[in-house]
Amino acid sequence: MAKISPTSIKYSIVADFVAEGPFQKPDVIGALFGQTEGLLGSEMELRELQKEGKIGRIEVDLKTEGGKTTGEVIIPSALDKTETTIIAAALETIDKIGPTDAKITVREVEDVRGSKRDYIMERAKQLLSGISNEGMDSTEIENELRESTRTAKVTEYGGERLPAGPDIDSSDEVIVVEGRADVVNLLKYGIKNVIGMDGTKLPAEIAKLGEKKELTLFVDGDRGGKLIAKNVCDNANVKHITSAPDGKEVEELTGKEIRQVLRKKVSASVFLKGSDFSSGRDSDKKESLVGGKKRELTKEDRSELRGMASEIKGKNVLVLDDNLKVVKNVPASKLRFLDVTNAFVLMAETATRTVVEGAEKLGVRGVAAKAFGKFSETDIELISL
Structure with missing residues (x-):
């Protein structure tokens, strides 16, 4: 079995589970492999991904009290964020662990690289302050100061400590993106009324913002982005939606591309009903089957x-x-x-x-x-x- 290098890990899936009876850690691992088998195709089989070193060792922590078992599963991933969120969503289809009924809920999909970048930036500042200015390249100093200013603008919003810009409270419109890297990229180009979901599950803080502010959802230009748009609209009052160009992620767009895309935003209903959303073999477009009131079964x-x-x-x-x-x-x-x-x-x-x-x-x-x-x-x- 190929081992995943710690330096290759990009994301970490953290999920909670609860079941009505006792079981052991191997039962949890067996349920993860067995009940997701054949669900996403051979290229996304957990067992094969682990053999190829694309997901790491699955950690399970559980306890049994009063006949009920609860616990946590952590799956490190070297896949991209779209594939990782698909794996995370697949976990929630598991309804049995060992001999007992169970429910798995994904708590978060953490961007491991984000915390590493934070450490790198802080440590670099410390090292920079200890170096004599004599002989330093002025361009390096300029870039370091610019990067430091940009990072300083990222704040934590609400009790869920969501990555956000400084203008969330003062702006009537809030732009919602998927993660911290997306927030950082928008801040880099002067867009400060932005907040990240920091995972695939819509945080309650953002749903509350939708009750008093105009939400614009900005998603990646792939199938994962469109599925996230559907999920967010089901759980929050979203006014507008826009997406990155096909095949691109929000975190990699230039300032010019970001402004062009935001100018092309449309109402949530138009986005969800549009042909771009409906294309593909697994279309989640709202269908309208002709028919009236349902008759009784005969x-x-x-x-x-x-x-x-x-x-x-x-x-x-x-x-x-x-x-x-x-x-x-x-x-x-x-x-x-x-x-x-x-x-x-x-x-x-x-x-x-x-x-x-x-x-x-x-x-x-x-x-x-x-x-x-x-x-x-x-x-x-x-x-x-």
């Missing part, structure tokens, strides 16, 4: 669904309309991103908690499956295939 419906059982493949879920026609074939983890107006029935190999929760969100009449996992009571009709 005996004939249930019989026909049983006859369609062979169409279910792997861990995917079939979304059927009220004519029992397949309109969507997606992984269970994608159900929460769908927004269809009259999905009628879901079909799955196993009706897990994730599938049932997705069914409740979509408002379907029933869930048809060959097996049923453990989940809380639901009003949705369950049909055994």
Whole structure:
């Protein structure tokens, strides 16, 4: 197995888990590898990524009290931030550890390089102050002072200590970016009303800002950026959205590019409905399936669904309309991103908690499956295939 060099680590995924029964650390590792297998394709298999040295040793810390087990998982990553956040999101699809039901929540995706850069800057200042000015290159001094001034503008906002510019409180508009590196780049070009989410999960502080200020979301020009836009809009009042040019990240844009992109911002609804967002094989665009009020499931419906059982493949879920026609074939983890107006029935190999929760969100009449996992009571009709 290839070992990941500490110097290669870019990000660290930190996730919390809670389960209703006791188990050991190997059970957690087994769940991470086993339940994400086949979910993201062979190139993103955790086991293969670890063999290739693209993710490091997975650290697990747990404790069991009163029959309940809680703990923390830390996964170091040498992947880029888009791939790392996809891995992080995949962890939240795990619903069982060992023999017990479990829930995993990603607490943060930390940019390890950010803390290293902070240390480098502070230490460089100390070393610079101890060097005699005699013989120093004036250009080096100028660059050091400029960099020091730029870094000094990064502040910590709110109880969550989010990276931000100094004008958050005084500005009527706030630009929301993904991480600290994005904040630093915007500050470099004089944009001070900027705040970073510092991870993939939308912080409560930013949601609160959306209640009193106009939020503009500025995301990377890749699929990860578009998924983040969808998630943020589901959880906060976002006025406008804009994205970096295709294939570029916010942290690498020049000042000219940043201003051009910000001038092209559009309303959140237009961005989410636009063709750029809908392109690609895993489109999360809001769909509108023609249909009216959902009818009741009939005996004939249930019989026909049983006859369609062979169409279910792997861990995917079939979304059927009220004519029992397949309109969507997606992984269970994608159900929460769908927004269809009259999905009628879901079909799955196993009706897990994730599938049932997705069914409740979509408002379907029933869930048809060959097996049923453990989940809380639901009003949705369950049909055994």
